[in-house]
Amino acid sequence: MSPFDDALGPDFGPADRPAAPPLTMEERAGVLDDLAELEVFRTLLEPTGIKGIVVDCPDCEEEHHVDWALMQANLRQLLEEGQTGRHEPPFDPNPDDYVSWDYASGYADGVAARAEQDEPSGRHSGRHARED
Numbered sequence: 001m002s003p004f005d006d007a008l009g010p011d012f013g014p015a016d017r018p019a020a021p022p023l024t025m026e027e028r029a030g031v032l033d034d035l036a037e038l039e040v041f042r043t044l045l046e047p048t049g050i051k052g053i054v055v056d057c058p059d060c061e062e063e064h065h066v067d068w069a070l071m072q073a074n075l076r077q078l079l080e081e082g083q084t085g086r087h088e089p090p091f092d093p094n095p096d097d098y099v100s101w102d103y104a105s106g107y108a109d110g111v112a113a114r115a116e117q118d119e120p121s122g123r124h125s126g127r128h129a130r131e132d
Contacts, residue, residue: 021082022082045107
């Protein structure tokens with residue numbers, strides 16, 4: 001699940017929205033998981049030149065390129081306020097500089113699997129990065 005799988009994702013629409021109801025405990029746990037996962041993605045992908053996450057916006061049916069810091073800010077605001085504010089996407093981003101949440105997750109899983117193979121014990125847990 002990415003932070004944009006439901007209506008709580010980034011909002012590039014009108015700024016005069018009514019206050020959102022507080023997140024449920026399950027929703028909060030999901031956002032906290034997303035924040036932790038995002039930090040892993042950034043740690044692994046930023047040194048390779050990836051600038052952030054690309055998300056499909058259901059409102060305008062376009063892709064939005066969200067840099068690491070803005071994505072983190074969106075998730076923190078979601079935790080605090082139950083919704084994200086209006087944010088301006090980067091001007092003329094290079095799509096090659098952004099990856100989908102699924103790509104980042106698969107990349108992290110691949111790095112974790114490789115690290116497990118390289119461990120002297122040869123132990124392989126088969127866990128998904130999200131389960132860590």
